[in-house]
Amino acid sequence: MPRNWLDDDHTGARIAHHRKLAGLTQRGLAQRLPYSYSLLHQVEAGYKNASPDLVSAVAKALHIDVTALTGQPYMTELQQDKLDSLIRPIREALDLYDLGADPDLTPRSTEQLVAAAEGLCSQVRATQLNKAAATLPAVIAELTTAAHRTPSSELWQALASTYRSAHDVTVKLGFYDLSGIALDRMDWAAQRASDPLLGAVRQYMRALVYFREGEHTIGLRLIGAGHTILQQAPRTAQSLAVTGQLHLGATVIAARAQDKDNVGTHLANARSIAMQTGEQGHVHWLSFGPANVSVHEVSANVEMHQYGQAIENAAKVHLPNGWAMSRRAHFYVDRAHAEMETGRHEAALTSLLQARRMAPQQTRYHSGARETIRRLVHARRKTPDTLDNLAAWIGA
The missing domain is CATH 1.25.40 (Serine Threonine Protein Phosphatase 5, Tetratricopeptide repeat)
Incomplete structure (x- = not known):
């Protein structure tokens, strides 16, 4: 066992710290949670894992952000990976949206900028976070200027997609404040693109923010809002894929809320849609299809503490080539x-x-x-x- 295992840099220790700041004993906090005093005691001591649903419940009870307990971002590791210096330029690029065209900037052609936006999505899916983080600010700046100078649905869609990549990068690195700003910018661009699919994807991603925070009701309402937006889109394989992904988002949110009936309903809906669409890997980079349904079923099992079932279902998962x-x-x-x-x-x-x-x-x-x-x-x-x-x- 490493000597620093029981130091102050684990989630349980941070729970204890913020509990004490709130003037609560362990029993006092446990009374506000759907978890036992014994479990809380063991988590704070570092003897048991602080599950995501327990962390979100504690954060809600103490009226603090989840990141105060998870300790993200991990600055030492970010510095080792040379990612810390890439965050500030992303933050600055997200502030350019309402400044109009930059008179000192000459953007590439629309075709090249759309390809750059697609490239960012590809890098994020390949988890090449260094490359994506380094490239993001310049692409956002170019697309912002191009979209303001010669507005078109294609440019606004590309800008919305790039904001989505900014969200993906920052949320993976633990900068949740920036990921929220990126989602707001995504909505701003999606509205100008008049693209209901992008709008629905944005609601799906917002819902996952509330999944992390443990606000299940709000998360499910956002999923519902995504379905409403999709009513503006024609019925196509692409709109069906987004619909299915919304159901998968609702599946894991309901699972964290221990709502088995809702889990079953949304999972069945997603599976039915996946049988119609097959694997759809390039609908706004959602990777919807039978494989993703199976993977989300495993996630739901884990959220509901059905660990044996999760292992059984995981053994049946077949991930497609190129996933x-x-x-x-x-x-x-x-x-x-x-x-x-x-x-x-x-x-x-x-x-x-x-x-x-x-x-x-x-x-x-x-x-x-x-x-x-x-x-x-x-x-x-x-x-x-x-x-x-x-x-x-x-x-x-």
């Missing part, structure tokens, strides 16, 4: 969580290593992966070198 590395890695993190909770520690380590190979930066900054690694370290009297290396890599 986004970001989605593949997320699946293996969920799988590792279920394996760890059922005592399959070697299997959990294998799954985490697989996630790391596929998407190293995403896995390094994934709060669920970090907590699972910490839990594995604590559970082992003698940790193998691979686990020691993994723990050191995340800063445990």
Whole structure:
């Protein structure tokens, strides 16, 4: 066990810190949660994993942001990955939206800018976060100027897509304030593009913000708003894919709320739509289809603490060739969580290593992966070198 396992840099310690700031005892806080005093005690001491739903419940009870408890962003690791210096230019680029065209800027052609926006999406899906973060500010600046000078649906769509990439990069690195701003900018551009599919995707992504915060009711209302926006779009394979993705978003939100009936309904709706669409990997980069339905079912199992069922369902998942590395890695993190909770520690380590190979930066900054690694370290009297290396890599 690393000597710094029980230091002040784990989620349980941060829960204890903010609980004390609120003037609450452990029993006092436990009374405000749908969790036992015993579990809270063990989490604060670092002996049990702080699950995402417990973290969101604590944040809600203490009236603080989830990031105060998760400790994101991880500045030491960001500095090691040379990502910290890339955040400020993104922040500045997000402020350009209402300044009009930059007189000192000569943007590339519309075709080249659309290709640049697509390239950013591709880099994010491949979890090449350094490349995407470095390129984002310039592409946002060019598209903003081009869209103001010669407005067109194509340019506004490309700008909305680039804002979406800004959201994806910043949320993966833990800068949730910036990810929220990026979603607001995405809405601003999507309205000018008159693209209901983009508007619905934006509502889906907003709903996932509330999923992280544990505000299940608001999250499901945002999903409903996304369905309403889609009524403006013709029925096509693309609009069906977005509809299905909205149902998948509702599935995991309902799962965190432990609403099994809603989980079953939304999952069944998504599966029915996926049978009609097949794999749709390039509808605003959503990767909707049968594979994503199966992966979300595993996520829902984990959220509802059905770990044995999660492992059983994970064994049936077949990920298509060319599927986004970001989605593949997320699946293996969920799988590792279920394996760890059922005592399959070697299997959990294998799954985490697989996630790391596929998407190293995403896995390094994934709060669920970090907590699972910490839990594995604590559970082992003698940790193998691979686990020691993994723990050191995340800063445990």
